[in-house]
């Protein structure tokens with residue numbers, strides 16, 4: 001039995017179109033996605049496949065969250081640049 005058979009297709013639930021980029025695609029786009037998000041852009045609209053994947057994949061979602069934290073607030077352990 002697949003998700004489709006049970007009517008639990010995440011795409012349908014979210015009302016989103018566009019294919020899930022998968023973990024590989026997510027990994028490639030993660031930097032760009034997070035930078036857009038941190039910059040205040042609507043990253044989910046720019047990368048619908050990414051947004052969809054992050055909803056479905058806890059591992060990549062966690063990666064995105066920690067990456068966003070790095071962008072938003074540089075770790076204090078790092079020496080100041082310049």
Ligand SMILES: [Zn+2]
Nearest residue numbers: 022023057060
């Ligand atoms: Zn993933």
